[in-house]
Amino acid sequence: MPAFDHTSPNDLPAPLARWFAAQNWAPHPHQVQMLQATGNALLIAPTGGGKTLAGFLATLAAACRGDMGAGLHTLYVSPLKALTYDIGRNLARPVADLGLSCRIEDRTGDTSATRRARQRVDPPHVLLTTPESLALMLSYPEAPKIFGSLLRVVIDEIHALAESKRGDQLMLCLSRLRRLAPQMQVAGLSATVENPAALAQFMGGAEIVIAHPGPAPDIAMLPTTATPPWSGAGGAYAARDVMRAIADARLTLVFINTRAQAELFFQALWAVNDDNLPIGLHHGSLSREARRRVEGAMADGALRAVVATGSLDLGLDWGDVDLVIQIGAPKNIKRLVQRIGRANHRFDTPSRARIVPANRFEVLECIAALQAVEAQELDGDGRAPVGGLDVLCQHMLLLACAAPIDADALFAEVTRAGPYAGLTRADFDACLDFVATGGYALRAYDRWQRLVLREGLWHLRDPRAARAIRMNLGTIVAPELLSVRRGPRGGAPLGEIEESFAAALSPGDTFLIGGQTVRYDRLRDMIVEVTPQPAREPKIAVFNGLKMATSTELSARVLALIGDRAAWAALPCHIRDWLALQDRIACLPQPGTMTCESFQRGGRWYFALYSFAGRNANQTLGLLLTHRMERDALAPLGFVATDYATLIWGLEPVRDPAPLLDPEGLRAGLQDWLAENAMMKRSFRAVATVAGLIQRNLPGARTSGKQATFSSDILYDTLRKYDPEHVLLKITQAESMRGLADFGRIEEMLRTRAQIVHSMAPHVTPFAAPLMLEAGRIPIRGAGSARLLEDEAARMMAEAGLTLEDVGAKTQA
Template identity: 70%
Template sequence: MPSLPPALQNWFSAQGWTPHPHQLEVLCHQGDALLIAPTGGGKTLAGFLPSLADLLHGRQGGIHTLYVSPLKALSADIARSLNAPIDGLGLDIRVEDRTGDTSATTRRRQRVDPPDILLTTPESLALLLSYPEAPKIFAGLKRVVLDEIHALAESRRGDQLMLGLARLRSLAPDLTVTGLSATVEDPQGLAAFMGGARIIQADPGPAPDIAMLATTDPPPWSGGGGRYAVRDVMAAIREAKLTLVFLNTRAQAELFFQALWEVNDTNEPIGLHHGSLAREARQKVEAAMVAGSLRAVVCTGSLDLGLDWGDVDLVIQVGAPKNVKRLVQRIGRANHRYDTPSKARIVAANRFEEIECAAALQAVRENDLDGDPRGDGPLDVLCQHILLTACAAPFDADTLYTEVCRAGPYAALTRAVFDDCLEYCATGGYALRAYDRWQRLMQRHGLWQLRDPRSARDLRMNIGTIVDSETLKVRLKSRRGGGPLGEIEEAFAATLAPGDTFLIGGQVVRYEGLRDLVVEVTPARGREPKIAVYSGTKLATSTQLSRRVEALIADRSAWRALPPHCRDWLELQAEVSALPQPDHLLVESFPRKDRHYTCLYGFAGRNAHQTLGLLVTKRMEDLGLGPLGFTATDYALLIWSVDPVTDPQPLLEAQDLREGFEHWLGRNTVMKRAFRTVATIAGLIQRNLPGGRRSGKQATFSSDILYDTLRRYDPDHLMLRMTQAEAQRGLVDFGRIEEMLRRHRSVTHTTATRVTPLAAPLLLEAGRVAIRGGTGEMRLMEQEAERLMAEAGLT
């Protein structure tokens, strides 16, 4: 068994600790490694042990270790944690962070006098590599630690990071990389994503204590807020020391936070934390967690990752987790200790979610994590990388191509595709080469360089792969300018009229007006918010979890994991219609009032069902069936029409759907949204300009003109090829539709004389608008649910 250097051993002993085997293995391993260890297993310390051992021999000058994480807050937390061993070992080294929160003065100084250990994010690393000083800054780099590598690998930020890592390997050939993660569904795939690494698997530790939270009342038939269980959640908070209450969207977090305070009779200190709150508000909550002055924090994905803010001993997930890996990550926030089981409770928001939660619990117990296969690296990120490489210095195309192929996501990149990207970066492509603004690179003495060196500033201002919807800051109205509350989406702000109320930061505010692109509000205590604060991204259930749900419904022997009222519901469904089966696509038809309903149980995810609804209703129009509308959930698609569907098979022919999809996609706004995303990342349009930020409407107008121009004059343009891939992958999930049709080898069509039990909750979704908050409306919905369920034979 390898051992620690004496100084490190003494420090461990002084803490009363014994190093874990996986920590020693990382310390002694000479090459790149992917460490998979549970929360509380000392992953981060393991990543830094080789650096601390090296630095015991003295400073070397320049950056020795680079730490990259997906969250700025993680960097601040790691800096606090590193101070203990550094001080204990008596090391004379500097640890600094470099994120979007770092002052311009500090950033300038770091380029000429970098610290020994630099903590940063993918975007800030890309910015550093774009400066001419990059070779000098990173020449002595010995180690890179990639924290929460699984989270980075799930988005373009990971592709950007891997390109940056390939660049670092060229600047510092002796570099060693360590990736850290607690939740990896495909270790070999993630190791390949890193460019090749040895997998070090830690002992998983004790199994988590995870179960459904016992609630006084059963969940409602529809809805996603979990408000029915608010008193039960409050009781659990009182029994724990510190509880994290996770919700899936920011709007739900705001509403649940408000609901908790309404029943907080003992005035327990409860905070709210999500990504759209003002930084000051988030930091205040984080500081209170560290100080131990909070009993609970209502949060979203902003606290998913490896933050260790305090002695959290309970996690409550409100609403179905949608993704097993996300659930495991959140469970790990509780009992941040290796030898103690994490305690977590789940609250299903409605009856169907009870089934999903049961399936997710089963997956957690079997350690069956979900995740989609990683595709090749996106070309818009590569184009941005090429332009930023030119900002640093002239480059040779052959050398850069070889370097890019060392990045895991781009290992299969062909030279022809690379040259297409280079040509786009140089001229804008065939249809745009006549415009000076897209003539950005030129060749001189065999090397590619910026045509105008002054353009480097604009390119650096637009670094990044996150293209969010435009947001506006919200402030309390006062003569001197009130304090910031957070941000709301521009599209939502456009719907507000003076006097409208909404939730933000856990309080109800009244919209007063818009001044200098700032939403001004005043407190509106005691008033019901009439409009939800965000449109709220609805997370799609993962493919693997959806299949588990479908299999659980089909297997009566597995129903013992469900509460009695859920089992009765499924029994009645089997009597009235049929149960969905993994290999047969169930389609139901039934009349209600003056409409005919068709319900398809695809278990393909909300986005895929939404797209399928558009395609199937178009086919129904062509067949003269008079479709009137549809609603989609993660599990099913419900369509209502003037005439009944007597044979669903013609509506579901794969080739017809593909042709309809291609036609629909070409003229749909989805393509323009996708084009705006890839065009922004690839540098075709700029969101940030010197002297101010372009508004969302300006950017949309510009991208729409470009999209229409390219479709007309250069339909094979690289940007349009990227757009097609982006739209199919992320926004409409057509791939899931095709996979659904392949998986269900045949169609089972049933007809019923009344609403079927499984379809009944979908009718409550039909035509519903996002939460408006009034208690009177809630009572009306409850009454409608009772009537509908009685109609379906459920009491």
């Protein structure tokens, strides 16, 4: 915490003030404000600004004064298990230096059963945990004793939790903690917040403390010897340029958006690692041992680079990172700011980051992201999140495991949680009825009769059910994963792959995991046994990971950039030429307009709609438009969707797109499609799993993904037929509209861009060429794949009678 804008340490106890002086530090103003806060507080400070220490200053001060008392004093909650481990290591230092009598322990899924049991009867002074582990602790009858002495809760990276159901779960838990420990204060910590007031509301109300932002980051595009390809997302064309940047830095974090891409780029880096620099790989599908080895090597300075996904996004402080490289467009401004902050993790030193766009559309997105960072603008609608009812159902079940439920008291408690402040009593009662009986269509089945009303309180009908309820805790419904181990039974764990991917493997098939090629041998006892096979060309493990869509704000910036000819001067020449050629052949997308085009190629008609609405919305548009085209006898054959556009091909031309894009017709079509579509059933499965209708785990047994899918499909069809107003169907419908279909972005796009501009192009257009490559792409492996794609793109440009070089020459003339 070097000097920046210090204030007096007079508010600190003398031992703590001397400790600061011994480190040659002084507290920042925002740290003192957090120490002085008399109620809940939300701190927004840049990475390296001492947020975590600000959250713990009151705890350290209490320990210095001897005011810790017996029992749990401070609870720290973070989104990542790895972050709790890191914070525990960092917090141990001042505690040891000051000789404080303060026991610090973590409580996550990795904590041993023996220690977890001991913590329920003898909690430490400071407990570091995650939302899921906190919810589990609150489900035990000992919860009032464990948390009764609690004085302080520190929530790290609260913005990351607020964007998911994990945040809903945590806020419900905080509301219960306030009932058990009315004296407690909550400190929320974040570096990237677009609307502090909404986040404070999410916390249930808090004083907002905003720190000095620190120096502006040093962020730019990484110069590359080759231009980005027309399509693709891997960034392998720039591997040698990235390797040179790694060689010039001390420690580099190379972020990439998905796990499969991380594996591929890691391989691409090794192929050009001529100096044999030590490089690691880190993502959520690797084994815990593999991740810990990489984390330890980072902390020890034994690595020069780590290729990572979002698993290292948040406030981890391992090693002396001085460069961040983002491979591919970040898709989200806040995510980019968060990742930038991992470099030069100090308040007075600019973070240094470079971006490598994966394709030519992404060049525009990366430039737009850089402009947003410079303008200090973040994305997000700024509204306080509304709590999920499926999470509330799970919370009710967990609380019933601890003690009987008083419905009126619980309703009052729940509505004090920020995300549930607007919860109606009717929705609350619908959730309670489902939890107790399964609802109208299911109440005849004994397995869903879980609560019984006795003397005005709701009790667990069978106390033995508590074990299964706890085993199925959690709001993250990931694909079913199977452990991958080297060799026969008992071999070293390598990581996990999706059950659906494993089902497609035959003995002898190869795939990538943990940066190495392995051969699939057999599946035994739900364990995938493999043998290292370094010489073989691998299949690619399709990890689910995080499916990112470009944010609304970033999309709007890309559209404005395309429409602002004055801004083209700052673009790379190959992008300027590409835009100019599109403008010459068809129309350029413009803010306020809906730009689309039709052209013929190879005996098929193509219709391209440049919505810039994000991948999910464009996927939905493709489904709805092809349905309407079938109705109008336009004979669609297929479509492809990206973040920027939807391309549909068929046998007849679209000459007037206005009837296809009628908002009322699209909404009606969406309702019909959602009711019958298989994706709706997958959404229902996730909702039903969180709410407790479907159990992922049973004592002594494991439900396979196929079994769970079969069960959820039957339940979905049953509820649709006999109980269409069931609360879980309503939740599924709302979530599908918002997430799976992203229909809100479609409606917003149609509202703000009412003017439709349509071109009948003479042939394939420059903007459509990348989409055509997406449409026809097959898994070509080996060094020639990029060249084949470029050759195909060149053929498409030749059809226009112009090359990009021709356009460049004419533009300059």
